[in-house]
Amino acid sequence: xxxxxxxxxxxxxxxxxxxxxxxxxxxxxxxxxxxxxxxxxxxxxxxxxxxxxxxxxxxxxxxxxxxxxxxxxxxxxxxxxxxxxxxxxxxxxxxxxxxxxxxxxxxxxxxxxxxxxxxxxxxxxxxxxxxxxxxxxxxxxxxxxxxxxxxxxxxxxxxxxxxxx
Amino acid sequence: xxxxxxxxxxxxxxxxxxxxxxxxxxxxxxxxxxxxxxxxxxxxxxxxxxxxxxxxxxxxxxxxxxxxxxxxxxxxxxxxxxxxxxxxxxxxxxxxxxxxxxxxxxxxxxxxxxxxxxxxxxxxxxxxxxxxxxxxxxxxxxxxxxxxxxxxxxxxxxxxxxxxx
Numbered sequence: 001x002x003x004x005x006x007x008x009x010x011x012x013x014x015x016x017x018x019x020x021x022x023x024x025x026x027x028x029x030x031x032x033x034x035x036x037x038x039x040x041x042x043x044x045x046x047x048x049x050x051x052x053x054x055x056x057x058x059x060x061x062x063x064x065x066x067x068x069x070x071x072x073x074x075x076x077x078x079x080x081x082x083x084x085x086x087x088x089x090x091x092x093x094x095x096x097x098x099x100x101x102x103x104x105x106x107x108x109x110x111x112x113x114x115x116x117x118x119x120x121x122x123x124x125x126x127x128x129x130x131x132x133x134x135x136x137x138x139x140x141x142x143x144x145x146x147x148x149x150x151x152x153x154x155x156x157x158x159x160x161x162x163x164x165x
Numbered sequence: 166x167x168x169x170x171x172x173x174x175x176x177x178x179x180x181x182x183x184x185x186x187x188x189x190x191x192x193x194x195x196x197x198x199x200x201x202x203x204x205x206x207x208x209x210x211x212x213x214x215x216x217x218x219x220x221x222x223x224x225x226x227x228x229x230x231x232x233x234x235x236x237x238x239x240x241x242x243x244x245x246x247x248x249x250x251x252x253x254x255x256x257x258x259x260x261x262x263x264x265x266x267x268x269x270x271x272x273x274x275x276x277x278x279x280x281x282x283x284x285x286x287x288x289x290x291x292x293x294x295x296x297x298x299x300x301x302x303x304x305x306x307x308x309x310x311x312x313x314x315x316x317x318x319x320x321x322x323x324x325x326x327x328x329x330x
Contacts, residue, residue: 004210008207009174012174041169042168043170049166068169
């Protein structure tokens with residue numbers, strides 16, 4: 001039987017595989033990267049490590065990350081994503097080259113309700129060709145689900161892409 | 166460069182590989198298994214899943230685990246391990262077939278100080294042939310360091326064994 005440790009390892013390994021893939025696929029794009037939910041900052045640390053020439057904005061209610069992995073203030077967008085995502089859209093437009101979300105808690109049902117709610121707020125922020133990586137299944141109107149890269153475990157991570165122009 | 170996400174994945178994967186190895190190596194033993202530090206209970210869930218005929222006692226200051234992964238009260242030893250480990254030794258003797266510890270926080274130096282402090286409290290609890298799996302290097306007088314199993318990353322996990330009788 002699969003243990004919670006097995007599931008967790010699959011989720012982390014898949015998250016890294018999908019992120020590395022989406023970072024490479026969008027490397028020619030100039031637009032910023034959005035990290036939704038900072039948590040303790042491990043994934044942000046990873047993205048900062050692999051993304052060289054794009055700004056990374058972090059959306060978070062309240063920053064409580066490891067000191068190594070705390071974003072600069074000018075790239076931190078504090079508040080509830082239900083408010084900050086639409087605000088960012090009116091300020092910046094459809095600019096994001098990559099959006100990553102690991103919003104999920106332990107409760108699958110709650111995660112799914114939340115995913116349905118934020119999907120329409122995330123979708124318009126992506127530039128044409130931009131990608132979205134999520135630990136939960138999302139509900140987008142016009143993004144295509146992209147086949148998972150090698151090393152990712154089905155259902156543990158999801159990759160989406162906005163059609164090119 | 167290695168990111169904090171990379172390190173974390175290596176640590177979790179190594180922990181599982183070392184645990185599965187030590188569970189198999191000690192499977193013929195009857196003595197209980199001790200889990201030092203429950204955290205959110207993922208590793209306990211994994212051990213309960215793979216260990217069929219041994220009792221698993223959990224040592225923890227205060228239980229705050231996922232509901233799926235909370236040990237029964239009679240197998241929970243509440244309190245500071247500096248007190249509960251010696252108490253358990255006087256009550257049960259050198260009985261443990263396997264002890265697992267993931268006591269570490271984010272601070273390497275603090276982890277090392279703590280490892281030096283608890284090592285002499287852990288060592289006498291093991292039965293002859295019993296094994297200890299730790300995410301930090303431990304400081305034992307008479308336990309042998311066991312070569313890591315396949316899949317474990319050096320320095321991310323450590324396995325020790327008390328000499329057979």
